[in-house]
Amino acid sequence: QVQLVESGGRLVQAGGSLRLSCVASESILGTQTVINTMAWYRQAPGKQRELVAAVTSGGPTKYAEAVKGRFTISSDNAKNTVFLQMNSLKPEDTAVYYCNADPRPWATPGDYWGQGTQVIVSS
Numbered sequence: 001q002v003q004l005v006e007s008g009g010r011l012v013q014a015g016g017s018l019r020l021s022c023v024a025s026e027s028i029l030g031t032q033t034v035i036n037t038m039a040w041y042r043q044a045p046g047k048q049r050e051l052v053a054a055v056t057s058g059g060p061t062k063y064a065e066a067v068k069g070r071f072t073i074s075s076d077n078a079k080n081t082v083f084l085q086m087n088s089l090k091p092e093d094t095a096v097y098y099c100n101a102d103p104r105p106w107a108t109p110g111d112y113w114g115q116g117t118q119v120i121v122s123s
Contacts, residue, residue, distance in 0.1 A: 001026065001027040001028050001031065001033070001112075002024055002025070002026065002027065002033050002035065002101055002112040003024070003025050003026070003027040003112075004022055004023070004024055004099040004100070004101055004112055004113065004114035004115075005022065005023050005025075005099075005114055005115070006020060006021065006022045006097065006098065006099045006114040006115065006116060006117040007020070007021050007022075007023075007117055008020040008021050008117060009096075009097060009117030009118045009119045010118075010119070010120070011120045011121075011122060012089055012119070012120070012121055012122070013089075013121070013122050014089060014090055014091055014121055014122065014123050015088060015089065016089050016121075017085070017086060017087045017088075017089065018085075018086045018089065018119060019083060019084070019085050019086070020040070020083065020084040020086065020097055020099075020117060020119075021081055021082075021083055022038070022040075022081065022082045022083075022084075022099030022114055023079070023080060023081050024038075024080045024081070024082070024099075024101055024112075025080065033103055034103055035057075035101045035102065035103060036056055036057045036102070036103055036104060036105045036107075037054060037055070037056050037057075037100075037101065037102045037103075037104060037105055037106055037107045037108070037110050038054070038055055038073075038075060038082040038099070038100070038101045038110075039051060039052070039053060039054035039055070039073075039099075039100040039101070039108055039109070039110065040052040040053050040054075040073060040082075040084045040097055040098070040099060040100070041097070041098045041100055041109065042093075042095035042096065042097045042098065042119075043095055043096050043098070043116075044094060044095040044096075047095075049098070050064065051064055051108055051109075052064050052067055052071065052084070052097070053067065053071055053072075053073035053084060054073065054106070054108055055073045055074070055075060055082065056105045056106055057105065061073055066092070067086075067093075070086065070087050070088045070089075071084060071085065071086050071087070072084070072085040072087075073085075082099065082101075084097065086119075089119075089121045090121060091121045091122070091123045092121075093119060093121050094119060094120050094121045095118075095119060096116040096117070096118050096119075097116065097117050097118075097119055098113055098114055098115075098116045099113070099114035100112065100113055100114070
């Protein structure tokens with residue numbers, strides 16, 4: 001079992017930037033889960049949760065069309081952390097952002113979810 005904890009969400013003005021972080025840890029001592037997919041999803045009020053960005057071991061990434069060129073997903077394997085750098089934020093980016101992970105490559109969505117961190121972009 002993997003526990004994911006997101007952080008970094010806050011209120012920002014349109015055009016600003018945020019960097020979200022997600023730290024993965026084992027919820028059961030003595031286990032070792034190799035994560036091959038990490039992703040960020042978001043869910044705006046009244047809307048379906050959607051994929052924002054994903055990365056697999058080895059580096060390949062994918063992004064939602066709405067965030068291409070503005071968001072970047074990256075990871076620090078030594079710290080078991082995945083990041084989402086968000087630039088040129090728009091009010092439409094307002095949502096709760098969720099970290100997601102899975103041992104399988106390109107598992108979207110994966111089995112493990114974080115609790116979410118709220119991002120509010122003011123106009």
